[in-house]
Amino acid sequence: MEIQQFDRESKGFFKVLEEEKEAGRMTYSWAGNDRIIIDHTEVNSEFKGKGVGKQMVLSAVDFARDKGISIIPLCPFARSVFDKHEDLRDVL
Template sequence: MSVTQNFNQSYRNNYHIKLESHDNRTLNKTKNGHFKAIHNEKEAGRTTYTWAGTDKFIIDHTEVNPDFAGQNVGKKMVLEAVQYARENNLKILPLCPFAKSVFDKTKDIQDLLF
């Protein structure tokens, strides 16, 4: 089990965050999307991205609701983006300072960088 899979499983068990991913390419031909963390119907956080071609995306912003600060919501959303990239053979450029710090600290996801 990778570090990412292990973290995802323990996080889901402890915090019951439901992640919703949204890719605007299929809805309105724009080049952006987001991963949203929801807890008890309240938005816990959001990570936004912009497509850079068909096989790469740029994480440009991560924001966590102050009510969920210190609960690893931001890291969870970045790792959800990593899982999405792995499942779809995509590469990621983390321009968001928070997302970049997650990539810098997590060696087993750095193969997804472009």
């Protein structure tokens, strides 16, 4: 499983590739210079239940920690990951 990030001026996304197939995509928008808003997470039906969505959220957490920014999880799925994992909340 390979996770790629594409970051543009005001928006970006993480995407997961498995054997050259897109397994999932999570989009975000920049809110100023110091936070991102995760607005949508989608996993291809053949990859559901394999932790693809969680891996994208974890990648966003790593990105936020590395850049010293915070995350607003507007997406219900991303919010549920933060609710279940207290150790990720330092980026909220």
